[in-house]
Amino acid sequence: GDSVTQMEGPVTLSEEAFLTINCTYTATGYPSLFWYVQYPGEGLQLLLKATKADDKGSNKGFEATYRKETTSFHLEKGSVQVSDSAVYFCALSDQTGGGNKLTFGTGTQLKVEL
Amino acid sequence: DVKVTQSSRYLVKRTGEKVFLECVQDMDHENMFWYRQDPGLGLRLIYFSYDVKMKEKGDIPEGYSVSREKKERFSLILESASTNQTSMYLCASSLSGTGGRQPQHFGDGTRLSIL
Numbered sequence: 001g002d003s004v005t006q007m008e009g010p011v012t013l014s015e016e017a018f019l020t021i022n023c024t025y026t027a028t029g030y031p032s033l034f035w036y037v038q039y040p041g042e043g044l045q046l047l048l049k050a051t052k053a054d055d056k057g058s059n060k061g062f063e064a065t066y067r068k069e070t071t072s073f074h075l076e077k078g079s080v081q082v083s084d085s086a087v088y089f090c091a092l093s094d095q096t097g098g099g100n101k102l103t104f105g106t107g108t109q110l111k112v113e114l
Numbered sequence: 115d116v117k118v119t120q121s122s123r124y125l126v127k128r129t130g131e132k133v134f135l136e137c138v139q140d141m142d143h144e145n146m147f148w149y150r151q152d153p154g155l156g157l158r159l160i161y162f163s164y165d166v167k168m169k170e171k172g173d174i175p176e177g178y179s180v181s182r183e184k185k186e187r188f189s190l191i192l193e194s195a196s197t198n199q200t201s202m203y204l205c206a207s208s209l210s211g212t213g214g215r216q217p218q219h220f221g222d223g224t225r226l227s228i229l
Contacts, residue, residue, distance in 0.1 A: 034217060041222075042222055043118075043222045044157075044204065044206075044220040046217045046219070049215075049217055089156065093216075100208045100215075100218065101147075101162065102147075102157075102159075102218055104156045105156055106154060106155060107156050
């Protein structure tokens with residue numbers, strides 16, 4: 001079945017450092033890929049998405065490119081801020097039917113320090 | 115903006131009780147989902163629904179049931195609560211559509227403790 005693998009956390013960075021959170025997936029067909037973010041005490045929010053190979057999703061300075069050849073969707077940001085501290089989830093969407101089921105990775109906690 | 119509202123942020127119940135978690139969305143979405151979130155395990159799908167009165171089992175349905183009598187409301191029921199059901203429960207909704215392109219929108223979660 002479908003699966004998503006994310007790098008283990010927590011990841012601790014200094015403010016203005018470069019961020020990469022790795023995400024690889026296994027799926028049949030051509031899934032859509034998503035990054036969600038969860039701030040403390042809140043639910044998940046959609047950060048960005050890509051629906052086909054070579055698409056780049058971007059939002060709030062974060063970017064991720066759908067790489068079919070390496071089955072990857074790594075999240076990057078050039079300069080992180082303390083306010084980016086959160087848990088980040090990579091997910092893929094099941095294309096079968098219209099249900100839009102998501103398969104999630106286990107999440108990567110990011111801590112940004114001054 | 116899509117609003118998914120879960121009825122309680124925190125809930126404490128006793129072993130053996132029947133527990134109801136309610137979720138309401140205001141965007142006329144066809145699909146609704148219930149997940150539980152546990153440290154190190156990410157989000158796991160319990161049940162989902164494509165339409166009113168429709169339900170499908172997710173990956174971990176044992177010990178749970180659901181009800182969707184109206185399009186905007188999706189209830190999760192713990193038939194006889196047990197301590198291993200202590201968890202964060204997240205509700206989500208999405209538009210329907212082929213190709214899986216529609217994102218899911220999440221509520222703030224209910225942290226349920228079973229004593």
